[in-house]
Amino acid sequence: MPIDTRPGIPRAAVKNDRLIRALLRRPLDATPIWLMRQAGRYLPEYRETRRRAGDFMTLCKTPDLACEVTLQPIERFALDAAILFSDILTIPDAMGLGLSVQEGVGPRFERPVRSAAEIRALGVPDPEDRLRYVMDAVRQSRQALAGRVPLIGFAGSPWTLATYMVEGGSGRDFRRVKGLMFEAPRLLHELLDKLARAVTAYLKAQAEAGAQVLMVFDTWGGVLSTHAYEEFSLRYLAEVVAGVKAAPAPPPVILFTKGGAGWIEPIAVTGCEAVGLDWTQDLAATRRRVGHRVALQGNLDPLALYAPPERIRAEVSTLLSSFGTGSGHVFNLGHGIEPDTDPEHVRVLVDAVHELSVPYHSGVEPSGVEPCRVE
Amino acid sequence: MPIDTRPGIPRAAVKNDRLIRALLRRPLDATPIWLMRQAGRYLPEYRETRRRAGDFMTLCKTPDLACEVTLQPIERFALDAAILFSDILTIPDAMGLGLSVQEGVGPRFERPVRSAAEIRALGVPDPEDRLRYVMDAVRQSRQALAGRVPLIGFAGSPWTLATYMVEGGSGRDFRRVKGLMFEAPRLLHELLDKLARAVTAYLKAQAEAGAQVLMVFDTWGGVLSTHAYEEFSLRYLAEVVAGVKAAPAPPPVILFTKGGAGWIEPIAVTGCEAVGLDWTQDLAATRRRVGHRVALQGNLDPLALYAPPERIRAEVSTLLSSFGTGSGHVFNLGHGIEPDTDPEHVRVLVDAVHELSVPYHSGVEPSGVEPCRVE
Numbered sequence: 243m244p245i246d247t248r249p250g251i252p253r254a255a256v257k258n259d260r261l262i263r264a265l266l267r268r269p270l271d272a273t274p275i276w277l278m279r280q281a282g283r284y285l286p287e288y289r290e291t292r293r294r295a296g297d298f299m300t301l302c303k304t305p306d307l308a309c310e311v312t313l314q315p316i317e318r319f320a321l322d323a324a325i326l327f328s329d330i331l332t333i334p335d336a337m338g339l340g341l342s343v344q345e346g347v348g349p350r351f352e353r354p355v356r357s358a359a360e361i362r363a364l365g366v367p368d369p370e371d372r373l374r375y376v377m378d379a380v381r382q383s384r385q386a387l388a389g390r391v392p393l394i395g396f397a398g399s400p401w402t403l404a405t406y407m408v409e410g411g412s413g414r415d416f417r418r419v420k421g422l423m424f425e426a427p428r429l430l431h432e433l434l435d436k437l438a439r440a441v442t443a444y445l446k447a448q449a450e451a452g453a454q455v456l457m458v459f460d461t462w463g464g465v466l467s468t469h470a471y472e473e474f475s476l477r478y479l480a481e482v483v484a485g486v487k488a489a490p491a492p493p494p495v496i497l498f499t500k501g502g503a504g505w506i507e508p509i510a511v512t513g514c515e516a517v518g519l520d521w522t523q524d525l526a527a528t529r530r531r532v533g534h535r536v537a538l539q540g541n542l543d544p545l546a547l548y549a550p551p552e553r554i555r556a557e558v559s560t561l562l563s564s565f566g567t568g569s570g571h572v573f574n575l576g577h578g579i580e581p582d583t584d585p586e587h588v589r590v591l592v593d594a595v596h597e598l599s600v601p602y603h604s605g606v607e608p609s610g611v612e613p614c615r616v617e
Numbered sequence: 618m619p620i621d622t623r624p625g626i627p628r629a630a631v632k633n634d635r636l637i638r639a640l641l642r643r644p645l646d647a648t649p650i651w652l653m654r655q656a657g658r659y660l661p662e663y664r665e666t667r668r669r670a671g672d673f674m675t676l677c678k679t680p681d682l683a684c685e686v687t688l689q690p691i692e693r694f695a696l697d698a699a700i701l702f703s704d705i706l707t708i709p710d711a712m713g714l715g716l717s718v719q720e721g722v723g724p725r726f727e728r729p730v731r732s733a734a735e736i737r738a739l740g741v742p743d744p745e746d747r748l749r750y751v752m753d754a755v756r757q758s759r760q761a762l763a764g765r766v767p768l769i770g771f772a773g774s775p776w777t778l779a780t781y782m783v784e785g786g787s788g789r790d791f792r793r794v795k796g797l798m799f800e801a802p803r804l805l806h807e808l809l810d811k812l813a814r815a816v817t818a819y820l821k822a823q824a825e826a827g828a829q830v831l832m833v834f835d836t837w838g839g840v841l842s843t844h845a846y847e848e849f850s851l852r853y854l855a856e857v858v859a860g861v862k863a864a865p866a867p868p869p870v871i872l873f874t875k876g877g878a879g880w881i882e883p884i885a886v887t888g889c890e891a892v893g894l895d896w897t898q899d900l901a902a903t904r905r906r907v908g909h910r911v912a913l914q915g916n917l918d919p920l921a922l923y924a925p926p927e928r929i930r931a932e933v934s935t936l937l938s939s940f941g942t943g944s945g946h947v948f949n950l951g952h953g954i955e956p957d958t959d960p961e962h963v964r965v966l967v968d969a970v971h972e973l974s975v976p977y978h979s980g981v982e983p984s985g986v987e988p989c990r991v992e
Contacts, residue, residue, distance in 0.1 A: 420920040421920075425925065425928065503879040521842045524844075527843070545791070548796055550800065
């Protein structure tokens with residue numbers, strides 16, 4: 243009997259299943275919201291935990307602390323999902339590149355990879371070995387959430403990981419990795435192939451450890467030309483989705499290419515359930531382009547949170563009406579929340595999304611859509 | 618009799634009229650090419666003139682030197698256009714903000730504008746008064762070119778100028794100008810309205826001084842959400858185009874919003890002749906979206922010029938075939954050329970475009986298109 247790989251509502255009960263319903267385009271009562279980097283520096287309780295941890299990577303690598311930080315925004319706001327506190331660069335770190343993250347400087351690798359020998363020497367890390375701290379953080383966070391909201395696991399895309407690994411950190415112009423792309427494309431493909439296998443194993447392990455939704459951050463896909471995006475990023479995103487979906491009862495998958503406005507249609511046919519949009523992308527136009535095939539996640543400009551409450555509510559209203567009626571919209575920012583955001587403005591945002599979205603979910607089951615069964 | 622505002626071939630003869638023909642979608646023998654920042658630091662002769670000038674703004678403000686630098690790439694390569702050597706921030710400088718440009722630091726204004734009083738105190742500069750050095754550079758360059766290739770004049774878009782004027786330089790997150798947008802949108806509109814009038818007057822004066830093509834650089838339109846782009850950038854781009862086109866025999870206009878992949882259709886109906894594309898945008902898909910309404914300019918990744926010659930030729934070939942047959946493509950980079958580019962690679966690029974594009978211009982006049990008359 244073939245394995246049923248259609249996404250379903252996870253077996254374990256989730257009291258607030260808005261995110262899952264929206265991702266699966268099933269009817270629901272209000273639009274769900276969570277925020278990229280919701281567990282982070284804008285929260286005083288995060289800064290306190292971070293202070294105790296000493297540095298960023300210790301915070302990531304200590305499951306008790308990562309779990310504590312994952313739950314902080316859930317305790318404070320009526321968010322509809324928790325996202326694991328971690329970093330997209332855990333995989334290259336586990337591959338032996340020596341990651342350090344300094345505030346104001348960003349991530350740095352002690353041992354970037356540039357030569358054929360360095361790329362060929364890389365292994366695909368076993369998630370339950372060198373990345374066990376991540377899996378432990380997933381298990382602890384899932385348990386601590388006790389079904390209140392779903393837990394999102396995540397990884398960086400193969401292309402995005404490759405950019406950091408080759409540049410040695412967050413370069414502004416990507417000349418080293420693009421040099422490899424233009425001068426030794428086959429070698430770059432070797433690296434990306436290895437990373438696609440590592441990312442797939444990592445995401446599957448997170449799902450097994452308890453993550454109920456998976457997201458792939460393609461932070462730097464948007465620096466590529468269309469044909470380079472297709473060859474060096476999208477192809478590997480599709481491989482990751484196919485790999486994750488080959489497991490029994492796979493969780494819904496969200497793909498997010500920042501700057502990917504021109505490539506929504508090909509992203510939408512990779513097999514993912516949802517596509518993340520940065521704030522430059524028009525929700526209405528994007529929905530017209532992809533129809534009911536995928537859910538859309540986004541896409542308020544993070545700087546809109548500096549505005550006074552009434553303006554934040556107006557921006558929410560504009561975005562909700564831009565998406566329109568029915569399920570399939572996960573409200574989020576178009577990029578991570580800024581560290582100097584006022585947490586009270588986040589409360590205004592979260593409450594506005596729930597309150598103002600009710601009229602867009604009429605309660606009448608659209609014909610042909612079966613009601614969602616939550617076990 | 619109503620003034621004929623349809624763009625025509627300029628009265629003065631241009632020996633190489635490929636750019637004009639491509640902008641007007643008229644038949645031609647090969648695809649024209651010019652490069653953003655073609656007069657710049659990658660050329661040793663530019664660095665020598667710059668050294669003599671002392672600093673960047675002196676180079677901009679000395680017509681003899683600006684003219685010398687404008688012509689340098691034309692002397693060296695078979696480029697199909699010259700672009701005036703200048704800076705997009707000449708207008709705010711003429712408004713009294715005190716511009717300085719330091720290598721590695723970027724532009725800085727001594728007196729940024731943030732308050733209502735500061736914005737209201739700004740005047741619209743007379744192009745032949747405080748910006749006379751630009752008009753003199755246009756006149757001298759036009760004369761020195763002696764009709765070899767057309768001369769492109771340019772300006773920054775109102776939104777882009779506003780970002781620099783409010784931030785005080787090139788901010789990375791635009792929080793000050795977005796703060797104004799979210800908290801005092803009417804005040805920002807006052808500033809943008811003033812800038813639109815200044816940009817229009819400036820471009821019209823450049824055309825009167827001899828610029829045969831005009832380009833507007835909307836470098837930072839791409840940091841806006843779609844509805845903010847429409848309200849704060851596109852609307853003023855359209856006003857500038859309408860203003861320029863109200864003059865008798867207006868030159869063709871190119872609009873370029875970096876990061877504007879999602880907004881090509883509304884840009885294409887502003888009345889401009891051509892839309893510039895950054896390297897992330899797909900030429901073929903964009904041509905399908907806008908049809909024959911406008912010409913398209915772009916869009917090689919500037920970092921492709923680091924690649925070996927045979928790879929540069931392959932990238933040219935891909936882009937040419939992506940646009941396809943017929944007129945309406947102006948080859949360019951998707952962003953300014955990098956200062957450490959090897960000039961010999963530029964030669965490879967320019968020659969490849971001319972050589973490899975011939976088959977896309979069959980020489981058979983497509984029916985319904987009248988041959989171009991050059992006086």
